[in-house]
Amino acid sequence: MAGGDEVSNKQIIFKDFVTGFPKESDMILSSSKIPLKVPQGSKAIVVKNLYLSCDPYLRSRMNRIPPGYIPSFTPGSPIVGFGVSKVIDSGHPDFKKGDLVWGVTGWEEYSLLTLTDGDILATLIKIKYTDVPLSYYTGLLGMAGFSAYACFYEICAPKKGDYVYISAASGGVGQLAGQYAKLMGCYVVGSAGSNEKVNILKNKFGFDEAFNYKEEPDLNVALKRCFPEGIDIYFENVGGQMLDAVLPNMREHGRIAVCGMISQYNLEKPEGVHNLFSIVVKRVRMEGFMVFEHYHLYPQFLELTHQYIKEGKIFYVEDIVEGIEKGPAALVGLFTGSNVGKQVVVVAHE
Template sequence: MKMENMAKGDEVSNQQIIFRDFVTGFPKESDMILSSSKIRLEVLEGSKAILVKNLYLSCDPYLRSRMNRIPPGYIPSFTPGSPLQGFGVSKIIDSGHPEFKEGELVWGVTGWEEYSLLTLIDGDKLSTLFKIKYTDVPLSFYTGLLGMAGFSAYAGFHEMCAPKKGDYVYVSAASGGVGQLVGQFAKLMGCYVVGSAGSNEKVNLLKNKFGYDEAFNYKEEYDLNEALKRYFPEGIDIYFENVGGKMLDAVLPNMRDHGRIVVCGMISQYNLEKPEGVHNLFSILVKRVRMEGFMVFEHYHLYPQFLELTHQYIKEGKIFYVEDTVEGLEKGPEALIGLFTGSNIGKQVVVVAHE
């Protein structure tokens, strides 16, 4: 899937993943249709649009919420009959925008298609494009480690959790695109870190690759509350929430006084028609726990400092990252659905084309 030599102004085929219709319950591959249209490789004169060739697409759990008829509130639902959208890495083919030039590499929200015509809207964080500064790392890292997932881990942990050396930290969905980095950031701060994942292979990855102090397979635990007591006999200072439901319910009574819970996601709830109830909320009161959700785009002003720090960590070998890649846009629907069955090992990436 090497990029073809196309001239500006050529009309070419544009393979797309089209959102068929709103989804109830667990999504299916048939909810996403592989289609093809035509696109001209140029931006209309006078337009500030940016035409990009998509290279890598990020599969993220939040995309499921955009398949609902009622939007999640912070981002619009997908439009039936139009391509899916999500974070990706792209190369600019043509640009009418004064801040972006042909040939530059960028990451941001793009279409699930070979070519996308992007419009940047002032004040709209979801249309923000970041120029790729460092190319001495795999470009795919900008779908995860140096993109939205990594920045979510950084902003969620450092800015929201108020961590300090010696804190007891628990991370759910710890081997995913965000979780694998939260644990490593916590270890670099001198915290004690435990993660949970859905297979023994992922548990071994957490302990042997990412440096977690302990990890467990939640599917093998009959009683999550007892499992957390075993790994945190003195309680949890920080819980980085990626799962929700029964996991959150088990965490609450195991929090220490003045503990902090930051909610990054709740993947266990996305496909349920009726979300699970949480019964241990009284623990928030008696333990004076602070629980807060966050949206990564509210912290975009911190991205430059995150990039410099994390790039340095990569060069020094202090951070490791695992990707699960599939080749070909047509594999996108299968890869996305696989997030909800735990079939991916590490950050799920779809390779559209190699630069």
């Protein structure tokens, strides 16, 4: 690694566009060479990637038709996603060698990043606090945690005493959204896909109630059991049958914040929703969420959440795998529910 010579660079290459559920074979472990110095006169930076974030939205980027807000992956090129990195060399005035950053990077050991003004995928944020695990910046203090914060406080418009339901509640976003709701004095119920995850929701994150949706023969009955007076806020991460069951259980003037719909990402034909008239009858507000529109709120999110962590008011569960070669299996596992907590891939230790 001396002098700026080229070094070997393991990469996870996107093989080709995907139909249905992704497979590990849709991603290829490869190796190339990369210089550790930026081209002279360039404002690019070279980073050493430390942690990579496995997020459900990456599946939509595997489609031939792009999801709309960001482009599809390019076959034959590395997968890209959120990660934590260390700056090795920089031609950019805002970053220097040794800086720790989080943002969108390549699924590879080293990346050459070009920071283009106005490109939402070229935003890098310097890491301010290192008294917490750096892996937290893939989740709790990164995109997932910030999504929970901005979506809950900005879209859900919560009030003390609200009845809050969170689907996929043990994931990187859901676990934090539920804890924000509890800290605000709400009644919080979450659903997850295993009894282990249900126990974590109730005993670690402090949810008032939780249920394993896979063991519920009727989701409508399950929701009525947990919310006999109805739901004020639904933090939507699942879609499909779950959304259909939630709608008739909403209270008047309830709010549904749509952060994701993981049940639909692998379907060639999305499931229909039949109870939409409940939105009219109960005057429910339903609004989609994109984290990129809220980046201006990140500093206040960071200060609040870091303080909560230091005070022991917020807890976080990570599912960590070691080695970039484990990345494909970790990503695919999101869609079978094999992860417990936020899925993180360790590329290298600082």
